[in-house]
Amino acid sequence: MQRVCVIGASGKLGQYMVRHALDLGYEVVGVCRERSVGKLAALADRITIVPGATNDREVIQKAVAGCDGVLTVLVPWGVRQYSSGTAQAVLDHADPGARLVFSCGWHITRDGKDTYSWKFRAALRVAAWLGRLVRAVEIDDQVEACRRIFASDRRWTVVRGSDLEEGESQGLPVWSHHVDDPVLASNLTRRVDFALFMVAALTDDTLVHEAPAIVGRLSPSALAHAGDGRSPGAGLADGPASPRTRRPR
Ligand SMILES: NC(=O)c1ccc[n+]([C@@H]2O[C@H](COP(=O)([O-])OP(=O)(O)OC[C@H]3O[C@@H](n4cnc5c(N)ncnc54)[C@H](OP(=O)(O)O)[C@@H]3O)[C@@H](O)[C@H]2O)c1
Numbered sequence: 001m002q003r004v005c006v007i008g009a010s011g012k013l014g015q016y017m018v019r020h021a022l023d024l025g026y027e028v029v030g031v032c033r034e035r036s037v038g039k040l041a042a043l044a045d046r047i048t049i050v051p052g053a054t055n056d057r058e059v060i061q062k063a064v065a066g067c068d069g070v071l072t073v074l075v076p077w078g079v080r081q082y083s084s085g086t087a088q089a090v091l092d093h094a095d096p097g098a099r100l101v102f103s104c105g106w107h108i109t110r111d112g113k114d115t116y117s118w119k120f121r122a123a124l125r126v127a128a129w130l131g132r133l134v135r136a137v138e139i140d141d142q143v144e145a146c147r148r149i150f151a152s153d154r155r156w157t158v159v160r161g162s163d164l165e166e167g168e169s170q171g172l173p174v175w176s177h178h179v180d181d182p183v184l185a186s187n188l189t190r191r192v193d194f195a196l197f198m199v200a201a202l203t204d205d206t207l208v209h210e211a212p213a214i215v216g217r218l219s220p221s222a223l224a225h226a227g228d229g230r231s232p233g234a235g236l237a238d239g240p241a242s243p244r245t246r247r248p249r
Pocket residue numbers: 007008009010011012013014032033035036039073074075077078082103104105106160161162163164191
């Protein structure tokens with residue numbers, strides 16, 4: 001991994017990813033909306049910034065050229081198929097063989113085997129309805145974006161974030177295949193560590209074609225399973241998750 005593109009670099013997750021990638025010595029290209037370039041001022045002399053909408057195919061084509069890895073923040077803003085347009089542009093234009101890592105939330109399911117609480121489902125339905133009503137958010141389009149990624153034969157990973165909080169890093173999050181696996185019960189990850197997982201996934205081939213759901217490694221549910229054995233994602237999340245939390249796939 002030498003050259004990495006961060007799509008959505010000016011957001012909170014994006015800025016953490018840029019910093020982690022720089023810490024690893026990667027050359028970084030960041031894509032963000034023109035109006036947000038100023039948010040990257042502190043990093044501007046260390047990265048190449050390509051201003052533009054993340055669903056603009058020309059912008060993405062230019063930004064991902066020559067990149068070994070692409071980290072994409074998938075966001076469902078607006079009602080212009082922003083997420084699916086972004087994902088499609090990355091899938092179409094990234095170099096052959098590039099590692100593609102996308103972010104999303106627990107509401108995305110890869111195999112339909114995630115079991116959600118009624119509270120989670122109700123909150124999601126209200127958010128989707130309200131978002132559509134005010135034409136600000138299109139959660140269904142983030143689902144469509146992930147459907148396209150899952151159907152692709154590119155070397156992708158979709159990282160499904162729990163609820164997020166700010167704070168000092170606790171280290172690499174723990175992951176499991178389904179959001180209702182007991183190790184994930186705490187449903188809380190530090191945003192800085194979400195970014196750490198995304199960047200680490202670039203060089204972990206065991207995560208190719210996986211959709212890990214993550215939780216903070218010092219969260220109570222992760223600690224409760226500490227020492228039980230290796231995590232389902234043993235290569236990357238060598239942390240506390242137990243094989244007993246893993247379901248047949
Ligand atoms: N927030 C959570 O609790 C949560 C939980 C689980 C998973 N996630 C996932 O984590 C990732 C990051 O989410 P985040 O909430 O933490 O936000 P974030 O990192 O601050 O990123 C927000 C991104 O959306 C862009 N954006 C904001 N308004 C926009 C608009 N109107 N049109 C186009 N782009 C717009 C921002 O770009 P600018 O800098 O240009 O504004 C930024 O790149 C997402 O993939 C999300 O699904 C979030």
